[in-house]
Amino acid sequence: MIDRLQELGKEALEEIKQADTVKALDAVRVKYLGKKGPITEVLRGMGKLSAEERPKVGQKANEVREEIQQQLEQKTEELEKIALEEKLQEESIDVTLPGKEVKRGARHPLTAVVEEMEDIFIGLGFSVTEGPEVETDYYNFEALNLPPDHPARDMQDSFYVTPDMLLRTQTSPVQARTMEKFKGKGPVKIVCPGKVYRRDDDDATHSHQFMQMEGLYVDENVRMSDLKGTLEAFVKEYFGPDRTIRLRPSFFPFTEPSVEVDVSCGICGGDGCRICKHSGWIEVLGAGMVHPNVLTYNGFDPEKYSGFAFGMGVERFAMLKYGIDDIRHFYTNDIRFLEQFKRV
Amino acid sequence: MLVSYQWLKEYVDISDLTAEETAEKLTRGGVEVDLLHPRSEGLDHIVVGFVEECEQHPNADKLRICQVNTGSETAQIICGAPNVAAGQKVAVAKPGAVLPGGMKIKKAKLRGEASEGMICSLQELGIEQKLVAKEFMDGIYVFPEDAEVGADAVNELGLRDTVLELDLTPNRSDCLSMIGIAYEMAALLDRGVQLPDASFTAASESAANKVSVRVDVPEDNPYYSAKVIKEVTIGPSPLWMQNRLTAAGIRPINNVVDITNYVLIEYGQPLHAFDLDRFGSESIVVRRAQEEETITTLDEEVRTLSSEHMVITNGEEPTALAGVMGGAFSEVQEDTTAILLEAAYFTPARVRKTSKDTGLRSESSIRFEKGIDQNRVEEASARAAYLLERYAGGKVLDGTVEEDHRVQEKHVMTTDTNRVNQLLGMDITQDDIVSIFRRLRLHTEVDGENIAVEASTRRPDLRIEEDLIEEVARLYGYDYIPTTLPHGTTTPGGLSTEQKDRRTIRRFLETSGLHEAITYSLTSPDRVKRFLLSDVPGTVDVSLPMSEERSTMRTSLIPHLLDTVQYNRNRQINDTALFELGSVFIGEESSLSRQPEEKKVLAGAVTGLWDVHLWQGEKKKTDFFVVKGILEGLFKEVGIGDQALFAPSRHNDLHPGRSADVSINGRTFGFIGQVHPNVEKEWGIKETYVFQLDLDILLSADKEPTSYATLPRYPSISRDIALVVGEDVAAGEVKQVIEEAGGELLKQVTLFDVYEGENLEVGKKSLAFSLVYLDPERTLTDEEVTKTHEHVLAELTDKVQAVLRQ
The missing domain is CATH 3.30.56.10 (Phenylalanyl-tRNA Synthetase; Chain B, domain 1)
Structure with a gap:
């Protein structure tokens, strides 16, 4: 009987080996280990055996059965693995197909520039202050040392809505309003971003509406070197640490001394190229020490206080930073234009 | 300049x-x-040539064959200019020359005849047409007789400059x-200045015997002087003078006019030469013009004047617009022999007014408007007399006839070293400061620390101490100013809450898929009073608009956003989602009496496909709920998610069945809806959804606080119900009934299905909600939930006649 069992074991293992599907394997299991299978049959005939032989045959039968069981399990695992692999193979996808896009808009480049400027000046201790776009003549001009017969106040250059109200031509009136609010006591340290309007025909470099960012710092003992240091810190932060500035004398009614501020050209590094008109420098902003008349008009004692002010065109800074060639792009809002500033 | x-x-x-x-x-x-402007870069091989012979070309009517002596040789040159003639001295471009237009001169044959060069016009040498003397405008240039043959013509014409x-x-x-x-x-x-020669020999005859001057308006004309120059011969001015005028952008005319222009550029002092014989009298009267008085100016235009304008008259009629332009009838002409030379100081405001009203701007008016040096008038007049004597053969009569009301005020500015250095943040010595004022030729006195500087009419811009400090800074050099950071009180800096909130809104909308737009504030009258948030009693109109399109301030952001949608649509961009943050301007019923209200608003416009993944067949069109979802998200973002309510509304420009007002605490602060199909047609756009919100109300609402609540430790129980209600019952209303009836235990109500159609009675719809019950303190029993749930169902039946769907 033991021989028979041994033989059955051999046969079974051979069939397991041959089985190539889970189903075939199941058939082997039923065939050998089923209730009607040969091993059961052998065991059933054990009653005829001697008490001596019985445990031996029983042990052998269990051994054979276990062996078959183990082999079956191992083979099942193998076959299942293969089957799963085949299934996964069938499930495979073309990973080069495009993914589902996450819908995302974009910041307007002018907003991006304004916010960047705000953040730099906030870091330097400035607060952001805003004011009305329809201004009185007083705040837009007079409080800034532009007397009534000043040529800059020509009707032809500004959009007046009444004889003494106009669309502000600069954000400086916010400075006048803020100084007034401080009632002669410093420090006043603000930047004023906003829309301004001038009677210009729209073309590649002119726009009847544009944005400015102006700054004002009034305190005791403010020096021109502070203006230079502040603007240099700003320029390095905005354009990059390798950029430098230079001051050139200029004229504005609200500052004395007044300067134009040039930044070293980022294209040629100062050697001179088409962008900087071969000068190595690009004019970027106007600035100066607050005119004593402006301090006085707005309630500050020029004997005690001094200050600096500066004004920048936001569009110009955006155009320089991103190489935009036409100011009208900012206001036509072509999606293909706006899309380009997703990352700013 | x-x-x-x-x-x-x-x-x-x-x-x-x-x-x-x-x-x-x-x-x-x-x-x-x-x-x-380099005037003659690369201009070479051009010499003064003498036209020895000039004959008709045998094969061309318009060409001449010239034999031209160029100093070293005689060359045959074909010339097409009508004014070429034998005996002329002309500019000859020899083979090898390259003219400013790029033309290369080579030996050539023209209609069978050899030509070894070209006789040039001034235009061909790079001089602008408008600067070429009239006689040479349509032909070649002819040098004065004394020009040296063979000389460098470019140099002779002053072009090496x-x-x-x-x-x-x-x-x-x-x-x-x-x-x-x-x-x-x-x-x-730090160098010297060499002033020009102004010394002339006066004739014995006195000018005062010849003419008189009377100024009726000394406040407009503090100084007027006249010189009389007789026996002048009108002719061309010397070539060097013509050359310099051309360089300065002024066309040479004749010696007398050229001399007045030359002195104008040289001294900045406008002068005017009248023909004394044509002047019409011997008395010069300066006065305001009469209303409706007319003058024909040099440019042959008739100008109608008012009492705001100032004129020079002969006692009867105007002969010049003071400081702006001369009159036609007293103009210097070819036969003029006696001149009245005017040198005056007219005040800026009067000249500006005259110039502006007549639309005439001249080299003269520009200078008077900006202010000339009132103490340099006589010097300039003398210089002109010198030049007229020398180059127009004139005899200058003795003396100047003048009326002088100039006030010579002495104005002294003071500063000190300390103050200069304090304002500039520098360390300049007193000696350096004083030497800068000396270089500027300003009278300076030092008294201890004090530096006193006398103002000069030559530099009228220097009036206060800060002006002086600027002079020090710019002459010392701005490069030497150190860079420092402010050392005063520390200020924290930062954004206001509202500014921060606006950034939050922008970030949310950007990440939600909307592009930020910035459009113009000025708009056209047909675009105001559209898509309004609230009543607009009046608009803010520009007094002198540049165009109708930009004549009034916007009252809503939506019209320009729709323009943008249309602009993009015209460029095949049909899926557009935009928002804008900006102000709208609200005027008064009648004209503005104070600054208009500037309402900050947030608006948006969304059109086309919203959610797209084409190869997987996903294509979701923008609809009301896409835009509503964005707003709901935004309200959560700014902390008012549970307070903002949407209710059906009607707006002129919106689809009547697809628009809603948005309110908070009973206060309406915005709207959302589909643009009315007729309005879409008007704008040439497809189905578009818009919204506009009053930002001040949105941001001033009480925000839900951010604070921690214990996480639930007990399980929740979920029950779904499908209800049948009348089709006009609003889902929001049903949800509200559920929430109220559910009480404390009901934590969440979610609508998950809306159905109308088959298997439902006509006029009915089915709404399915999922309800979640939870007690944070203990595990809920089925009975408790059933009890509440039944109460909910009863309330639904009672309040919205809802029936459970079978």
Whole structure:
């Protein structure tokens, strides 16, 4: 009987080996280990055996059965693995197909520039202050040392809505309003971003509406070197640490001394190229020490206080930073234009 | 102002500087040189030639064959100019020359005849048409007889020069003259100034016997002077003078006119020469014009004047618009022999008014408007007399007839070293400061620490201490100012809550898929009173609009956003999602009496496909709920998610069945909806959804606080119900009934299905909700939930006649 069992074991293992599907394997299991299978049959005939032989045959039968069981399990695992692999193979996808896009808009480049400027000046201790776009003549001009017969106040250059109200031509009136609010006591340290309007025909470099960012710092003992240091810190932060500035004398009614501020050209590094008109420098902003008349008009004692002010065109800074060639792009809002500033 | 580099050399020694270096010096000193115009770059092989013979070309009517002596040889040159003639001295471009237009001169054959060069017009040598003397405008240029044959024609024409184009700031009117620039250059370089010769020999006859001057308006004309010059011969001015005028952008006319223009550029002092015989009288009267009085100016235009304008008259009628332009009938002409030379100081305001009203701007009016040096008038007049004597053969009568009301005020500014250094943040010595004022030729006195500087009419921009400090800074050099950071009180800086909130809104909308737009505030009348948030009693209109399109301030952001949608649509971009943050402007019923209200609003416009993944077949069109979802998300983002309510509403420009008002605490602050199909048609756009919110109300609402609540430790129980209600019952209303009836235990109500159609009675719809019950303190029992749930169902039946769907 033991021989028979041994033989059955051999046969079974051979069939397991041959089985190539889970189903075939199941058939082997039923065939050998089923209730009607040969091993059961052998065991059933054990009653005829001697008490001596019985445990031996029983042990052998269990051994054979276990062996078959183990082999079956191992083979099942193998076959299942293969089957799963085949299934996964069938499930495979073309990973080069495009993914589902996450819908995302974009910041307007002018907003991006304004916010960047705000953040730099906030870091330097400035607060952001805003004011009305329809201004009185007083705040837009007079409080800034532009007397009534000043040529800059020509009707032809500004959009007046009444004889003494106009669309502000600069954000400086916010400075006048803020100084007034401080009632002669410093420090006043603000930047004023906003829309301004001038009677210009729209073309590649002119726009009847544009944005400015102006700054004002009034305190005791403010020096021109502070203006230079502040603007240099700003320029390095905005354009990059390798950029430098230079001051050139200029004229504005609200500052004395007044300067134009040039930044070293980022294209040629100062050697001179088409962008900087071969000068190595690009004019970027106007600035100066607050005119004593402006301090006085707005309630500050020029004997005690001094200050600096500066004004920048936001569009110009955006155009320089991103190489935009036409100011009208900012206001036509072509999606293909706006899309380009997703990352700013 | 155009400054000839060669001409400037007359007054200040800049021989060690090139034109470029001169320009750089000026620019760094604050007189900005905008452009450099080299007048003859690469212009060579052009000589003065003598036309020995000039004959008709046998094969061409319009051509002549000229034999031209160029100094070294006689060359045959074919010329097509109508004014070419034998005996002329002309500019000959020899083979090898390259003209400014790029034309290369070569030996050639023209209609069978050899031509070894070209006789040039001034235009061909690069001179602008408008600067060419009238006689040479339509032909070649002819040199004066004394020109040397074979000489470099480019040099003879003064073209070996560079012109500096200045962009002057309004305070530096002193630089509107060659001498003014010379003083500036001399100060920058610490050098001397060489003033021109103004010494003439006066005739014995007295001018005062010939003419009289009367000024009726001394406040407009503080100084008027007249000189009389007789026996002048009108002819061309010397070539060097013509050359310099051309460089300065002025066309040569004749010797007398050229001399007045020359002195104008040289001294910055406008002069006018009248023909004394045509003047009409011997008395000059300066007065205001009468209402409706007319004058025919030099340009042959009739000008109608008012009492706001000032005129020079002969006692009867106007002969010139004071400071602006001469009159036609007293103009110097070819037969003029006696001249009345006017040199005056007219005040800026009066000249500006006259110039503006007549639309006439001249070299003269520009200078008077900006303010001339009232103490240099006589000097300029003398210089002109000198030149008229020398180059027009004139005899200058003795004396100047004048009326003088000038006030010579002495104005002294004071400063000290400490103050200079304190304002600039520098460390300059008193000696350096004083030497700068000396370089500027300002009378300076030092008394201990004090530095007193006398104001000068030559530099009217220097009036206060800060002006002096600026002079110190710019002459010392801004490069020497150190860079420091403010050392005063520390300020924290930052954004206001509202500014932060606006950034939050922008970030949310950007990440939600909307592009930020910035559109113009000025709009057209047909675009106001559309898509309004609230009543607009009046608009804010521009007094003198540049165009109808930009004549009034916007009252809503939506019209321009729709323009943007349309703009993009015209460029095949059909899926557009935009938002804008900006102000709208609300006027008063009648004209504005105070500053208008500027309401900050947030608006958006969304059209086309919203959610797209084409190859997987996903294609979700923008609809009301896409845009509503964005707003709901935004409200959560700014902390008012549970407070904002949507309710059906009607707006003129919106689809009546697809629009809603948004409110918070019973206060409406915005709307959302589909653009009315007729309005979509008007704008040429497809189905578009818009919204507009009052930002002030949105941001001033009480925000839900951010604070921690214990996480639930007990399980929740979920129950779904499907209800059948009348089709006009609003889902929001049903949800509200559920929430109220559910009480404390009901934590969440979610609508998950809306159905109308088959298997439902006509006029009915089915709404399915999922309800979640939870007690944070303990595990809920089924019975408790069932009890509440049944109460919910009862309330639904009672309040919205809902029936459970079978």
